Amino acid sequence: MTNAPAIRVQGLVKRFGKTEVLTGIDLEAARGEVTCLLGPSGSGKSTLLRCIAFLEEATDGFIEIDGAPLGFALGPDGDRMRLPPNDIRGVRSKIGMVFQQFNLWPHMTALGNVMEALVTARGMSKAEAEERARARLAEVGLAERATHYPSELSGGQQQRVAIARALALEPKIMLFDEPTSSLDPELTGEVLNVMRKLAEGGMTMVVVTHEIGFAASVGHKIVFLDQGKILVEGTPGEVFGKPRHPRIDQFLDTYLDRGAAGLL
Amino acid sequence: MSWDLFLLLLQASVTTIVVSVVSIVLGFLLATVVCAGTMSSNTLARGAGRLFVSFFRGTPLLVQLLLIYHLLPQIGLDVPSEVAAVAGMALCTAAYQAEILRGGFGAVPKGLMEAADMCGLGAFATFRRIRLPIAVRLTLPSLVSEIIMILKASSLVSVVGVIELTRMTQDLAASTFLPLPLYASAGVIYLAINAVIAGVGTVLERRVARGHA
Numbered sequence A: 001m002t003n004a005p006a007i008r009v010q011g012l013v014k015r016f017g018k019t020e021v022l023t024g025i026d027l028e029a030a031r032g033e034v035t036c037l038l039g040p041s042g043s044g045k046s047t048l049l050r051c052i053a054f055l056e057e058a059t060d061g062f063i064e065i066d067g068a069p070l071g072f073a074l075g076p077d078g079d080r081m082r083l084p085p086n087d088i089r090g091v092r093s094k095i096g097m098v099f100q101q102f103n104l105w106p107h108m109t110a111l112g113n114v115m116e117a118l119v120t121a122r123g124m125s126k127a128e129a130e131e132r133a134r135a136r137l138a139e140v141g142l143a144e145r146a147t148h149y150p151s152e153l154s155g156g157q158q159q160r161v162a163i164a165r166a167l168a169l170e171p172k173i174m175l176f177d178e179p180t181s182s183l184d185p186e187l188t189g190e191v192l193n194v195m196r197k198l199a200e201g202g203m204t205m206v207v208v209t210h211e212i213g214f215a216a217s218v219g220h221k222i223v224f225l226d227q228g229k230i231l232v233e234g235t236p237g238e239v240f241g242k243p244r245h246p247r248i249d250q251f252l253d254t255y256l257d258r259g260a261a262g263l264l
Numbered sequence B: 001m002s003w004d005l006f007l008l009l010l011q012a013s014v015t016t017i018v019v020s021v022v023s024i025v026l027g028f029l030l031a032t033v034v035c036a037g038t039m040s041s042n043t044l045a046r047g048a049g050r051l052f053v054s055f056f057r058g059t060p061l062l063v064q065l066l067l068i069y070h071l072l073p074q075i076g077l078d079v080p081s082e083v084a085a086v087a088g089m090a091l092c093t094a095a096y097q098a099e100i101l102r103g104g105f106g107a108v109p110k111g112l113m114e115a116a117d118m119c120g121l122g123a124f125a126t127f128r129r130i131r132l133p134i135a136v137r138l139t140l141p142s143l144v145s146e147i148i149m150i151l152k153a154s155s156l157v158s159v160v161g162v163i164e165l166t167r168m169t170q171d172l173a174a175s176t177f178l179p180l181p182l183y184a185s186a187g188v189i190y191l192a193i194n195a196v197i198a199g200v201g202t203v204l205e206r207r208v209a210r211g212h213a
Ligand SMILES: Nc1ncnc2c1ncn2[C@@H]1O[C@H](COP(=O)(O)OP(=O)(O)OP(=O)(O)O)[C@@H](O)[C@H]1O
Pocket: A016, A021, A039, A040, A041, A042, A043, A044, A045, A046, A047, A048
């Protein structure tokens, strides 16, 4: 258990009807490792992340979080067996997720958003939950915005509240699906800085992003997905350095962002 | 026109208010059931919900009231006309409120429920704390309009013998030969009641507007 990787994905297949979106993914992430998922639109990045979060049920294959099977396990007769809901809930509680659209609850303040699950799902007292929520909001630099509603916050501030909301539940793993893609360029920095700090603090992270500069400087591992398969995998130096896979070259031409060229 | 006449109108408007309020509340409760039916993955429940909505939205309330009024004694239910009136209005508004709620539930972004799921809220807590409050906030203006519509439509229940504001005004106009001041007074009373409803609605909308994108 203690030596198990934070995330292990084995032979993951996901079909929507007849279209096979993930065609057998194998992936491991050690504790404290930052994995950046790159790839063209429609390559299956979100689907892979959502399978790891169990928001989407894989058609085949296995996922382990900290050594514990998520959702499905190999049964005694060698068949794929669905685990009971309680097990699933337990393993999922180790996973925090941050969405492209923030998904803050509009009828609750920033503080309310961060406190909600602590009180409703974890049974914490209001006072205790508020103390923890305020601490998490302070960490993302939003102590003064605690009583603001999402509609009163900028996109970057909303995304930082969403990160605080996930962190308040003390996850072992944080998943990010294009956390800065719906932000104005001048607001992406404040979110990426929070994520960089989190990585430095040793959080295991899987980040779907088009911010090549962030991936190259913060990522320990780059995973390049193409048509539901892992095409290239390695350190930023291996993946972005020359000689490069022609698909990566092509991809960089399309997505290379501000200042990233200098980092490669 | 004397004060006595005006007091009679006010008395009748109490009937208008009571019949309307009871219909709206019963209708809302029924609407949540019908709405659950129309949104259900169960074919039978969905079909039943849709049939209910298409019947009660597709026929005039006047016809529904008369139908219920004559149907109830046929099936052995000898009830006062007030009950028949409330039953008709509640069934009718339930169909409209169910459609309003369905729109509201459908408009709650899926991502908000996924965020709740990732935070470990569970199905019931997600419904109670996230989905329902947002759906009601989204549909508040439509629900207020529906309440006002029902209050005005309550003038129709006189056909089953309930003496509410409109019917009382008609009766008094016929016996006193003062139609103009009487109908004007009735109009003012309807307007006043609806102004209060609209006012409460606006206050509520303003209170929830802050918590909105
Ligand atoms: N619920 C679904 N039903 C059917 N097909 C789906 C569903 N979700 C995703 N897909 C399909 O799966 C493929 C991969 O989608 P996915 O969202 O994982 O791509 P992505 O790599 O995240 O792309 P992007 O960069 O545009 O976000 C796409 O072809 C998409 O149309």
